[in-house]
Amino acid sequence: MTLITDIRLRRILDSRGNATVEADVLTESGGFGRAAAPSGASTGEFEAIELPPNEAIANAREHAVPRLVGEVHAGDQRAVDNTLRAADGTDDFSEIGANSAVAISMATAKAAADVLGAPLYQHLGGAFRGDNFPVPLGNVIGGGEHAADATDIQEFLSAPVGAPSVADAVFANAAVHQEIHDMLIERDTPAGKGDEGAWAPSIDDAEAFEILEEATSTVADEVGFEIKFGLDVAAAEMYDEEEGGYVYSDQVRDTDEQVEYIAELVEEWDLAYVEDPLDENDFEAFADLTEKVGDQTLICGDDLFVTNVSRLEQGIEMDSANSILIKPNQIGSLTDAFDAIELAANNTYDVIVSHRSGETEDTTIAHLAVATDADFIKTGAVGGERTAKLNELIRIADDAA
Numbered sequence: 001m002t003l004i005t006d007i008r009l010r011r012i013l014d015s016r017g018n019a020t021v022e023a024d025v026l027t028e029s030g031g032f033g034r035a036a037a038p039s040g041a042s043t044g045e046f047e048a049i050e051l052p053p054n055e056a057i058a059n060a061r062e063h064a065v066p067r068l069v070g071e072v073h074a075g076d077q078r079a080v081d082n083t084l085r086a087a088d089g090t091d092d093f094s095e096i097g098a099n100s101a102v103a104i105s106m107a108t109a110k111a112a113a114d115v116l117g118a119p120l121y122q123h124l125g126g127a128f129r130g131d132n133f134p135v136p137l138g139n140v141i142g143g144g145e146h147a148a149d150a151t152d153i154q155e156f157l158s159a160p161v162g163a164p165s166v167a168d169a170v171f172a173n174a175a176v177h178q179e180i181h182d183m184l185i186e187r188d189t190p191a192g193k194g195d196e197g198a199w200a201p202s203i204d205d206a207e208a209f210e211i212l213e214e215a216t217s218t219v220a221d222e223v224g225f226e227i228k229f230g231l232d233v234a235a236a237e238m239y240d241e242e243e244g245g246y247v248y249s250d251q252v253r254d255t256d257e258q259v260e261y262i263a264e265l266v267e268e269w270d271l272a273y274v275e276d277p278l279d280e281n282d283f284e285a286f287a288d289l290t291e292k293v294g295d296q297t298l299i300c301g302d303d304l305f306v307t308n309v310s311r312l313e314q315g316i317e318m319d320s321a322n323s324i325l326i327k328p329n330q331i332g333s334l335t336d337a338f339d340a341i342e343l344a345a346n347n348t349y350d351v352i353v354s355h356r357s358g359e360t361e362d363t364t365i366a367h368l369a370v371a372t373d374a375d376f377i378k379t380g381a382v383g384g385e386r387t388a389k390l391n392e393l394i395r396i397a398d399d400a401a
C-alpha cells in the first residue's frame with residue numbers, strides 16, 4: 001500500500017528569504033506527504049552537509065529518487081532512510097545534500113501516515129503516544145548569529161515548566177515575548193526582531209537577564225504557574241583560539257573562566273536550561289560544567305552532538321552533558337534522529353527537539369517531539385514559521401484528548 005510511486009523536489013522560500021528544498025512523496029494507494037528542510041545560521045562544524053538547493057535537488061533526483069520510487073515502502077521508514085544513505089554514499093550526506101535527504105525522509109513519513117489515516121505523531125511513535133507533551137522553550141531575546149548589534153548570548157529562552165497544558169505553555173511564552181516588548185519601550189530601547197522572532201535590542205547580556213527575570217515573573221503571576229528561563233549560548237560561535245577563548249563584547253574569557261561564568265549564571269538566575277555553553281570540540285570543559293551544575297540545570301549539547309549517535313556516545317562516556325538537542329536536518333534523516341533520541345533516553349539524557357533559525361511552515365518537529373516523548377521543544381515564541389509548530393502542538397493535544 002505504501003509503495004512510493006513518485007517524489008517531487010522543488011525550491012521554496014524559507015523564513016529568511018533563502019531557498020530551501022521541499023519534497024512531495026506519493027504512494028501507490030494515494031498517500032501524500034510534503035515536507036521542507038530548515039536551515040541553520042549558527043551551524044555546528046560536524047553537521048551533515050546542506051548543499052545549495054539546486055544542487056541538492058539535482059543530485060537527489062539523480063541518485064536517490066530512482067532507488068526509492070517503485071522500490072521502497074513509505075511505511076518502512078528505516079528502509080527509506082537506509083536507501084537515502086546508500087544513494088548518497090558519504091557519512092555526511094554531502095552528495096545529495098542533507099537538505100534533500102531530510103525533506104524526503106520527513107515527507108515519506110507523512111505519506112505513510114496519510115495512507116494509514118493516522119496522525120504523524122502516532123505513525124512515528126505508536127498508538128500510545130499523545131499523553132505527554134514537551135515544554136516549549138520560547139526564544140524571547142536574542143542576538144549572536146541571529147541578529148546584529150544585540151546580545152552576545154544567542155538566545156534567552158522562556159521555559160514555562162509549571163504549565164498545566166501545552167497550550168497554556170505556548171500562550172505563556174507569547175505573553176513573555178509581549179511583556180518584554182512593553183518593557184523595552186518603557187526603557188526607551190526599541191528593538192527589531194532576530195531571525196527567530198526574538199527581540200534583538202542593543203543591550204548587554206546583564207540587562208537581558210534582568211528584563212527576562214522581570215518579564216517571566218510578571219507573566220507567571222498572571223497565569224499562576226512557574227516560568228523559568230534558559231539560554232542557548234551558542235558558544236562555538238564566540239570561541240576563538242587565537243583570541244584566547246570566548247569573545248564577548250567587553251572581554252575574553254578563557255575556558256576555565258567560561259565554565260565559572262556559566263556556573264555563576266545558573267546559580268544567580270536559577271536557569272532551567274543551558275545549551276552549548278562551551279565550544280563544540282570541548283567535551284572536557286562540558287564535563288567540568290556538568291559536574292558543577294548538572295544536578296541543578298540541563299546542560300544541553302547542540303553543536304556539540306549535532307544529533308549524531310557517535311558524538312553522543314562520546315558525550316555519554318565523558319559525562320559531558322545531561323541533555324541533547326535534536327535537529328533532524330543536522331543529521332539528515334528521521335531514522336538517525338530517532339536513534340539519537342533513543343540512545344539519549346536510555347542514558348537518562350533529556351531530549352529537546354528543535355527548529356532551525358531558517359524555517360518553513362513545516363510542522364514535522366511538533367509530531368516528532370510528541371512521538372518520542374521529548375521533554376522540551378525549542379521552536380520560538382511568535383512568527384508564522386514558529387507558530388506553525390506551536391499551533392500544531394495545540395492541535396495534537398486537542399486531537400489526542
Ligand SMILES: O=C(O)[C@@H](CO)OP(=O)(O)O
Pocket residue numbers: 039040041042043044155196232234302354355356357358
Ligand atoms: O543554535 C540553535 O540552536 C539554532 C536554533 O535556535 O540556531 P541555528 O538554526 O541558526 O543553528
Ligand SMILES: [Mg+2]
Pocket residue numbers: 232234275276302303
Ligand atoms: Mg543551539
